[in-house]
Amino acid sequence: MKLLERAPIGLHFDDAAPLLAVESLSVDFRLRNNVAHALRNVSFSLEAGETLALLGESGCGKSVTAKTIMGILDVPPGEVKSGSIRFRGVDLLKLPERKRRSLRSTKVAMVFQDALSALNPVFTVGFQLSEMFTVHRGMSRHDARLKAVEMLEAVRIPDAKSRLDDYPHQFSGGMRQRVVIAMALALDPEVLIADEPTTALDVTVQAQIMSLLDDLRRDRNMGLILITHDMGVVAEIADRIAVMYAGQIVESADAIDVYRQPAHPYTKALLESIPRLDDRGTELAAIGGLPPDLSGLPAGCSFAPRCRFAREECRSDSPPLYDISSERSSRCHYWEAVVSS
Amino acid sequence: MTAPTAHTAEDLERGQSIGGRIRASALLGTSRGLVSTILAVLMITIAILAPVIAPYSSDQQGAQSFLSPGAGNLLGTDEFGRDILSRVIFAVRLDLVLAVLAIPVGAIIGTLLGLSGIWAKSLGQVSARVFDLILGFPTLILGIAVALLLTPGLPAVAVAIAIINIPVFGRLARGGMLAQLNRDYVMAAKSLGASNTRILLKQVLPNIRGALLVQSAISIADAVFIEGGLSILGLGVQPPTPSLGGLVQSGLPYITTSPMYVLGPTIALALIILGFGLLADTLNNRSET
Amino acid sequence: MGNYLIRRLPAMLVTLFAASILIFLILRLAPGSPAATIAGPDASAEQIHAVEEKLGLNAPLPQQYGTWLIGLVTGNLGVSIINDQPITTLIGSRVESTLLLALAATVLMSLLGITLGVLGGSSRSARLRSYLDAFYSVLLSLPTYVTSVLLLVLFGVLIPVLPISGEASFEDGIGEVLTYLVLPATALAIPHAAVIGRLLQNSMQEAMHEDYVRFGIAKGLSRARILWLHVLRNSMGTAIVAIGIRFSGLLGGAVVVEALFSRNGLGQLMIGSVLSRDYVVVQDLIMLAVAIAVIVQALSEVALASMDPRIRLS
Numbered sequence: 054m055k056l057l058e059r060a061p062i063g064l065h066f067d068d069a070a071p072l073l074a075v076e077s078l079s080v081d082f083r084l085r086n087n088v089a090h091a092l093r094n095v096s097f098s099l100e101a102g103e104t105l106a107l108l109g110e111s112g113c114g115k116s117v118t119a120k121t122i123m124g125i126l127d128v129p130p131g132e133v134k135s136g137s138i139r140f141r142g143v144d145l146l147k148l149p150e151r152k153r154r155s156l157r158s159t160k161v162a163m164v165f166q167d168a169l170s171a172l173n174p175v176f177t178v179g180f181q182l183s184e185m186f187t188v189h190r191g192m193s194r195h196d197a198r199l200k201a202v203e204m205l206e207a208v209r210i211p212d213a214k215s216r217l218d219d220y221p222h223q224f225s226g227g228m229r230q231r232v233v234i235a236m237a238l239a240l241d242p243e244v245l246i247a248d249e250p251t252t253a254l255d256v257t258v259q260a261q262i263m264s265l266l267d268d269l270r271r272d273r274n275m276g277l278i279l280i281t282h283d284m285g286v287v288a289e290i291a292d293r294i295a296v297m298y299a300g301q302i303v304e305s306a307d308a309i310d311v312y313r314q315p316a317h318p319y320t321k322a323l324l325e326s327i328p329r330l331d332d333r334g335t336e337l338a339a340i341g342g343l344p345p346d347l348s349g350l351p352a353g354c355s356f357a358p359r360c361r362f363a364r365e366e367c368r369s370d371s372p373p374l375y376d377i378s379s380e381r382s383s384r385c386h387y388w389e390a391v392v393s394s
Numbered sequence: 395m396t397a398p399t400a401h402t403a404e405d406l407e408r409g410q411s412i413g414g415r416i417r418a419s420a421l422l423g424t425s426r427g428l429v430s431t432i433l434a435v436l437m438i439t440i441a442i443l444a445p446v447i448a449p450y451s452s453d454q455q456g457a458q459s460f461l462s463p464g465a466g467n468l469l470g471t472d473e474f475g476r477d478i479l480s481r482v483i484f485a486v487r488l489d490l491v492l493a494v495l496a497i498p499v500g501a502i503i504g505t506l507l508g509l510s511g512i513w514a515k516s517l518g519q520v521s522a523r524v525f526d527l528i529l530g531f532p533t534l535i536l537g538i539a540v541a542l543l544l545t546p547g548l549p550a551v552a553v554a555i556a557i558i559n560i561p562v563f564g565r566l567a568r569g570g571m572l573a574q575l576n577r578d579y580v581m582a583a584k585s586l587g588a589s590n591t592r593i594l595l596k597q598v599l600p601n602i603r604g605a606l607l608v609q610s611a612i613s614i615a616d617a618v619f620i621e622g623g624l625s626i627l628g629l630g631v632q633p634p635t636p637s638l639g640g641l642v643q644s645g646l647p648y649i650t651t652s653p654m655y656v657l658g659p660t661i662a663l664a665l666i667i668l669g670f671g672l673l674a675d676t677l678n679n680r681s682e683t
Numbered sequence: 684m685g686n687y688l689i690r691r692l693p694a695m696l697v698t699l700f701a702a703s704i705l706i707f708l709i710l711r712l713a714p715g716s717p718a719a720t721i722a723g724p725d726a727s728a729e730q731i732h733a734v735e736e737k738l739g740l741n742a743p744l745p746q747q748y749g750t751w752l753i754g755l756v757t758g759n760l761g762v763s764i765i766n767d768q769p770i771t772t773l774i775g776s777r778v779e780s781t782l783l784l785a786l787a788a789t790v791l792m793s794l795l796g797i798t799l800g801v802l803g804g805s806s807r808s809a810r811l812r813s814y815l816d817a818f819y820s821v822l823l824s825l826p827t828y829v830t831s832v833l834l835l836v837l838f839g840v841l842i843p844v845l846p847i848s849g850e851a852s853f854e855d856g857i858g859e860v861l862t863y864l865v866l867p868a869t870a871l872a873i874p875h876a877a878v879i880g881r882l883l884q885n886s887m888q889e890a891m892h893e894d895y896v897r898f899g900i901a902k903g904l905s906r907a908r909i910l911w912l913h914v915l916r917n918s919m920g921t922a923i924v925a926i927g928i929r930f931s932g933l934l935g936g937a938v939v940v941e942a943l944f945s946r947n948g949l950g951q952l953m954i955g956s957v958l959s960r961d962y963v964v965v966q967d968l969i970m971l972a973v974a975i976a977v978i979v980q981a982l983s984e985v986a987l988a989s990m991d992p993r994i995r996l997s
Contacts, residue, residue, distance in 0.1 A: 165897075167894060170895065172898070173899075174991070174992070175993075184902070185902060185903075
């Protein structure tokens with residue numbers, strides 16, 4: 054067992070290719086009587102040192118994307134219908150499980166939303182962290198422990214050495230999340246996917262964790278995919294933003310452009326729904342309606358029922374991803390109207 | 395010895411969910427339900443029709459002793475030349491009749507004690523403690539103690555069965571009562587002057603109906619289990635009266651020469667206990683994924 | 684660990700105390716005077732009186748209870764009515780047989796239950812799991828005496844390889860002791876193995892859907908490691924508590940098994956005493972059974988605490 058896990062990966066990476074490139078990924082969920090299309094033709098790419106934010110409401114498919122990239126999707130009922138996920142040119146979906154496993158956490162790692170449930174309650178944090186080194190690098194228990202302390206210090210946990218022997222439930226929420234981050238980064242992966250890393254935390258702690266992630270990304274030149282529904286959280290650290298709705302990417306652009314001049318009605322609505330301190334007395338602008346049922350999608354644009362820019366055409370013709378510029382795209386027939394409004 | 399009893403809160407809750415009628419599909423739909431229903435019905439039929447279907451009477455001696463199973467005697471004959479199959483059939487009858495007579499005694503006492511909490515709180519609490527204590531004893535040990543007190547025999551078995559059912563039904567009744575008393579509409583009714591009896595009849599009883607049914611099935615399996623255990627040890631029904639456990643006990647010395655003597659009643663015991671036990675499981679809608 | 688045990692002590696003592704009162708009262712308050720039943724149906728009044736004198740049944744109830752209780756605690760279990768032997772000797776001569784049986788059965792039920800449980804728990808085939816579940820249902824409903832008889836027929840008549848009655852002592856060698864233990868211990872262990880197996884299987888299956896399993900996969904750990912290290916460790920706790928609870932059920936079954944397999948243990952002593960109305964012996968034996976059950980329960984809770992840090996540190 055040990056020997057196999059230390060074997061060289063034996064994969065040929067393409068240094069010219071983007072760090073992570075998801076192309077036309079479609080994932081279905083087999084339900085009792087029908088099928089839900091959780092992801093439809095999702096494409097995006099990530100370079101080293103870059104932070105990409107996947108933004109959207111719950112149920113839009115961002116978690117499914119993360120899980121599919123990591124290969125931890127529950128395969129019945131989930132099913133990858135088409136598309137590719139290339140890490141440095143190698144399509145992860147085409148790899149045999151053993152090779153795929155060798156990449157997990159060594160090249161592509163993930164941080165979960167709920168740190169408490171992600172950690173095994175009956176083992177110490179030190180054990181679970183050292184595990185990364187003993188299993189993947191074949192280190193001795195002693196050396197692994199030393200590395201574990203290093204990692205805890207890297208994520209700014211005070212008193213790291215004595216904390217090694219504590220159990221998950223003995224940490225506060227923010228500290229626990231740091232532990233999970235430490236585990237994800239233990240083996241120096243090139244891509245880190247953070248799935249709603251701060252949603253379960255207090256606002257003050259949120260800021261700390263976000264800044265920690267940003268620093269770590271910079272120090273290690275990692276590609277960071279930040280998955281969240283909170284536009285405020287993303288503002289500080291995202292380089293690029295991909296907005297998701299009903300299993301599709303509806304807008305993709307540099308962060309600055311998204312905030313300054315959204316090119317999709319949904320993005321615009323999201324921005325407008327953020328309450329502002331100087332808007333006293335005005336009603337909170339929520340987006341009317343509900344996200345669509347992914348097993349019974351209407352014809353045409355998925356957002357049309359809730360869209361204030363919608364016209365005839367929108368309800369019958371599904372918009373493709375229009376290229377606005379080399380860096381921007383929008384899945385809306387009338388994106389020009391949105392941009393100029 | 396493990397004896398199945400429904401005495402956890404979750405069992406009660408589940409029972410409450412079938413307070414209404416039992417659908418035939420629920421009973422016969424699953425293979426477990428089908429098998430257990432068939433077994434239970436089969437055994438009850440045998441018990442009822444015993445005199446009619448048994449080829450011989452249970453004490454007819456005349457044939458040769460220890461005949462091997464053959465045309466005249468499907469399971470052979472015992473040491474007195476009696477037909478084993480007939481004796482097993484009458485034993486099934488005895489066991490089930492015993493169960494049907496003894497269980498209600500314990501059930502009624504237990505239910506009354508369990509519900510007593512609605513009139514006299516302290517009586518209810520004391521009863522609950524007593525229930526816990528009795529249920530803490532392994533069933534067979536309790537049966538042995540009863541046999542000690544009352545001289546081994548059929549009456550002792552009956553009393554043991556009754557006693558073990560007191561806390562079993564008592565917990566059920568008390569649990570159901572407490573659950574209902576906490577409901578808002580019951581408290582409202584009380585404040586409007588509804589009498590305790592009324593609350594019992596209208597609210598508590600209908601809600602524990604399902605659990606009572608499930609428990610009855612379990613109790614039948616339990617009762618036969620107790621009879622079997624006590625009689626095998628020589629502390630239960632004494633020969634020549636044919637009881638399932640008693641037949642096994644009589645047949646044990648001859649097990650190597652006439653295994654059918656012992657196998658007949660043993661398999662009957664197994665079928666009854668399994669059948670009613672699984673029936674209770676089915677009624678309780680226990681999911682099996 | 685020691686701390687934990689000490690904290691359980693008061694509750695344990697209360698239970699033992701309550702049980703002793705219950706046992707005492709039940710035997711004393713039985714219909715008819717105990718002396719009369721002991722003396723027999725044809726005894727004269729003088730004979731009954733003599734029995735009462737001899738047993739100290741004339742004393743007020745609380746005093747009798749006190750005498751008994753003190754005796755229990757100091758190790759003087761009284762004297763058998765039938766053969767005047769000190770009960771401690773009677774018990775002592777048979778304790779080894781019963782203890783061996785109980786231990787063998789515990790080992791068997793743990794091994795069997797854990798093996799089956801892990802088999803079902805780690806399997807991805809829902810069909811296998813439902814077959815196993817049906818198997819468990821049958822196994823745990825069958826009374827020990829039924830499985831005993833079936834084993835007796837199987838090995839006594841059909842495949843006579845193992846002895847079906849009697850026992851061996853250690854002088855005859857471990858091998859002999861074991862051959863005589865196999866069948867009765869198996870009969871005793873079967874229903875409990877089924878309970879443990881089912882518990883473990885369900886517990887592991889549930890654990891498979893926990894987030895830490897998914898995170899383990901994300902950490903690049905192999906499925907085998909996740910299963911055998913992470914999941915099992917989590918589910919073991921439930922299994923251990925179950926084993927502890929099951930132990931007291933073993934005691935009841937042991938009585939039957941000893942009778943059916945002709946082993947000379949405490950169960951046989953119990954039955955013989957019941958038949959000869961030697962109620963002092965029965966009283967002591969029941970108390971012993973309850974005490975063992977209480978202690979084992981506490982021990983298994985301690986074991987659970989040692990496996991689950993959340994409980995230990997609370």
